[in-house]
Amino acid sequence: MNLESISQNFIKDKIYLNNASVSLMPISSINAMKEFLMEYSKIGPDSPESEQFIKELWIKTRKSISKLIRCQPDEVVLTQSTTDGVNIVANGLKLDSSSNIVIRGNEHEHHANYFPWLRLAKSIDVRSLQINQNGEFSISHLKEQIDKNTKLVTLSHGLYNTGTILPVEEIGEILNQENIPYFLDSAQTVGCIGDFDFSKTNCNFMSFNGSKWLCGPMGTGVFFCKRDSSDLLEPVGIGGESAIKSNDMELSYMELPEKFQTGFRNYVGLVGMESSINYLQNVGLTNIRNHIMKLANLFRDEISKIPNVVVFGPEEESKRTSIVSFEMNGLEPEKVVVRLAGDGIIIAKREIFEKKILRVSPHLFNTEEEILKTVEELKKL
DSSP states (O other), X not given: OOGGGGGGGBOOSSXXXXXXXXXXXBHHHHHHHHHHHHHHHHHOTTSHHHHHXXXXXXXXXXXXXXXXXXXXXXXXXXXXXXXXXXXXXXXXXXXXXXXXXEEEOGGGSOGGGTHHHHHHTTTSEEEEEOOOTTSXXXXXXXXXXXXXXXXXXXXXXXXXXXXXXXXXXXXXXXXXXXXXXXXXXXXXXXXXXXXXXXXXXXXXXXXXXXXXXXXXXXXXXXXXXXXXXXXXXXXXXXXXXXEEEEETTEEEEOOTTGGGOOSOOOHHHHHHHHHHHHHHHHHOHHHHHHHHHHHHHHHHHHHTTSTTEEEESOSSGGGBOSOEXXXXXXXXXXXXXXXXXXXXXXXXXXXXXXXEEEEEBOOTTOOHHHHHHHHHHHHTO
């Protein structure tokens, strides 16, 4: 499939290459949200008819997500961000003074999957895996860090700064054998690494948002909780949807997904996310992966020809996403970002440890022409 022509399905006035942060939405998803708001207002937001209307939306959205990540619909909790899901686990785990958890790389990790665990270090042992510049660690070191008191291993599937894809299936097999719960932040992989079967990771919990590679609206996210892992967590929030009063002084939690589904009202966001998921699946997740890696490889090749440019991330294509991180020696990343923005090209500034770097992250609506134009502008700096 030729994806070079697909950009006409998006509203574009700039060369937008910051999809690892927030992506553009298909016009069809924007229109679906408009239509929902019109219909929701027409039937009355709090009416008998609207109750069934919203119930059908919940069902349809969970079904689309379960198909995408290979799980059961009742294992899908709808949230407003990746961070929401991380905190459901970090604040809901049943821990004691002997407990430990294992995280990856401290400051190399995205703060959303670092700060919630760091806070636990006041009361438990938080162990950090030793990593290289690309964010990778050895499996042998992981095995050394886990023991009978390990209550969780938490990792990012794809790394926001280098684009590295971690061997989450191999890790999942090890942790499953040791009966150690496993959390994945998959914000940088769902929607951009092809038709990946997330059930093969054997993770107990997973979180991602709808506004990155899924091309959905801001304020949408997913928390996956494996059905037989629900009892490992106490709900962080409680409301009328998630619990019932069993007697005068006690509450009983609902089953999944309602147990963790409290106070969510971004219905129009669900419409946009569900529409975008269907759009991506109609294009084909494998087609998208092939297209964006072609663009990423083109950018890597061309930017490497510029003197004093250093490119980060694994060389092997199968071990990275379409994120390309690099530095231009002698140039401050923030100034480069501002300069390109003035020329209508949007890229990002990020960090690898304390090193400030530049990042591009092409998606399905980007073109080879845009990649080459971006490189030409960088050459002028």
